[in-house]
Amino acid sequence: MMIAPIDTSRMTLDDLKQAALADLTLLGYPSAPWLGDHPRPDAAEIADAIIVGGGQSGVTIAAALKWDGLRRVRVLDSGAPGSEGPWLTFARMEELRTPKTQVGNEFNVVNLSVRRWFETRYGQQAWADLSRIPRTDWKAYLDWYADVFEIAITNHCEVLDVAPHGDVIAVTTRLDGKIETSLARTVVLATGYDGAGAWRVPPFVSDTLGPEKFDHTNGPVDFDALKGLRVGVLGHGASAFDNAIKALEAGAASVDLCFRRARLPRTNPHRAVETPGMMTQYPDLSETTRWDIARFFRRADQPPPVRSFETAIRFENFTLRPATPWLEVSQQPDAIRVTTPDGDLEFDHLLLATGMDVDLTVRPELRTLHDKVALWGDRYMPQEGSADARLARFPYLDGFYGFIPKNPHETWVGRVFAFNSSSFVSHGPHSTSISGHKHAVPRLVRGVLRRLLLDREAVILPELKAYTAPDLPIPDDFENRLIAANRQAASAPKIGNQAKRGGV
Template sequence: MIISPITATPATLDDLEQAARADLAALGYPAPGWLAPLDGHAAGAIADVIIVGGGQSGVTLAAGLKWEGLADVRVLDSAPAGSEGPWLTFARMEELRTPKTQVGNEFNVPNLSVRRWFETRYGVAAWADLPRIPRTDWKAYLDWYAGVFDITITSETQVLDVAADGDVIAVTSLCRGTVTRTLARAVVLATGFDGAGAWRVPAFVSDSLDKSRYDHTNGPVDFDRLRGKRVGVLGHGASAFDNAIKALSAGAASVDLCFRRPRLPRTNPHRAIETPGMMTHYPDLSDTTRWQIARFFRKNDQPPPVRSFETAMALPGFRLRPATPWLDVRETQGAIHVTTPGGVLEFDHLLLATGMAVDLPARAELKSLSARIALWGERYTPPDDEADERLARLPYLDAFYGFLPKHEEDAWVGRVFAFNSASFVSQGPHSTSISGHRHAVPRLVRGVLRRLLLDQEQAILPALERYASVDLPVADDFEARLATLETEAVR
């Protein structure tokens, strides 16, 4: 579906930005600052919160935290400016999977919504006809959204470590060749789907082939190199189909999409848990129920998007191969031979849509954290027939996405929050996704505010005793007249 911006409209995006800001002001945005100064630190030396990741979650969380009176919220992102998130890099679908009505980062302010943005840019009728939000428009909307809240993203900044520094957190980062160390009261890791590990090619492929013969679909792919090539894709999810389409569109001779299941999933179980009760109170479920739900989603995957499926199936050269696991891969006489239960397939290049490996120590920002945080495998023991090594390696988070320490001396980890795929078991399979923001962002914001309030608990009473805001009107004879009235009242 090709959409062209409307050529004439009474309201431009600049007008919409001003209207959104007026709405925010009417609702009291931002709240007055309320954090007490930290002893021994100069004003401005310590950020209220550092958010690692400037994608859809990072900017929405920054907006929510600023709304609640945290003025110094800093956002760091490893990508070049304008390339935050996957939308302009390895996300290759034409439109979002999320239903267009389930976006929840507008805080119930219509002029902040993607719907109002889209209608302003393309017209009301275009939104009515739109099945789902185009990927690149979603990214453009996020950039506009960040501008409304004056969120500045420090780009090309790779976080190297997050560690304790007395009563605050030190974030060490590399920005354009310079290593810096920044202090913060709290840190939020909004690092996306690979935040608990890394995109990783299966060892039976990487151990057998030169790196030039394969790519992971969640990384850079030179599709022009695939012109005239026979391409094998392993996986059956959205990424597998989107990359197959991209390869064929770039001129690949053929694409065989292989997966081990006997058939593609037909229903999306994520839709079943997108209810206000489930999304808002998921952490209140028992460990057993949360573990079983996570196991269910591990066994019952979601189907590819309908549009991606239909597009791929209509392309010449595309072959769908269910019940075709790859048993062995090797290069023979310049070709890649893949052994399957049905025989040997021959390819020139492989695309691996094999997802993420859970590997906390592999994340640079978790260098100091990974050995100190509680894991599900340490807090919950499932029945033998429900054991899952992958899930056991994920962090056991508190109700607000905060890390919990293995040992009391590492209580500082509770000032670090994992708003990413590390929350899969603790908070639900997709609480940090677009459709989860409406319920998950307020929970994370409450958790950060709660942590910062408790950190300054001992300063509350002294500050209350010093509080001297005069509410009654002051005139030259006001105190004398008031004293007279009080004396007469006593008589």
């Protein structure tokens, strides 16, 4: 029997929100609150969880925690309202890299899915014709998703430190120029790709040129200022191509995209790990296997998106330069001179798609934490020939994305969870990405709930003994009254039997 698809042609996004809420109600959302108040002499308000970052991971985690009965979940984000995450800032691709069928933050609720959202907005045929989800539509969907779950984001909020405060965590923030401290039982760092460090500008560039002469592609770029200029791009990934396209569209005289490899990668090995088994059980693999996989991805890398590559090479003033590492950069009177093995190139401005340095010390929120968390270099000794100084600087996370303290006595460290690029070695290269949410978010949530439950272990039995919510709608003296009635009945004369014994 054919099942007709739901007609979304007459629905609005508000109608879809109500349909999603109805689905959630049928599935028991939200669970009943189960975590009592945290008593404190100063009567300070304490969040069950503070999530640092209001992007795709932050709102999905907040929704999952609310579903599991946490009432006090706060989300903090440094960006302006509507600009959370990279989608309207430094992400400059036209569409997502993730296949449209591998999005998994809808908890198997169809009316929460990006597909149903897209069909409601544009029609079912538009989804059928879609190859990848447009970047700006993905952000608009995330905003709608947060609205469904009533996730309030505190914007313009810069997290300056995460540190112990008695038996809870203190999160120090700057909000509207004012320094504040908020308390939480747990903290989740959903701070994205640069959560384990900072975007890297090679010293041979930053030590030689003035800051007005170059930009990192994962930061702000004034593309209008590149009109008529010769632009050099270093890097071969998605960010390199996307920024090259933006420069060309803004009227750059030319763009040369240079990279060290002799050829671009042809396949994307990330797709090979997007399986339920790998994504859900990855931290159960041996240390050696996880380390070697991380080393493989470092060497193999991934190609630029097909659409970005094809768009870039259609520009006549775009030049692709493989096997062209930059050996030296110098400022000349009328140009930036870049020395390569095949000679010098001259540019007016540089765009550096050079990725991220793993350096916990540069993260403001890790000011207290950075030297207290165990790193892979502290816990794992690579086999001969497999050492990697960069991988050794990544945090060694537990099976639930929690930091592990270097000093076992500093147990507060385990109340902080790193759902960001810090998980690259421990949980795989893809776990906190869009396609990883379906499998990774439940693991993180289990870790948060586990920590909160263990914190309450001493009061569980007393609370069970004090539990008085009635299930049977009968008075407290029902049994006493029943016993009295039975006794009265037992002592009453048995008239019928006496009559029988008397021969009646």
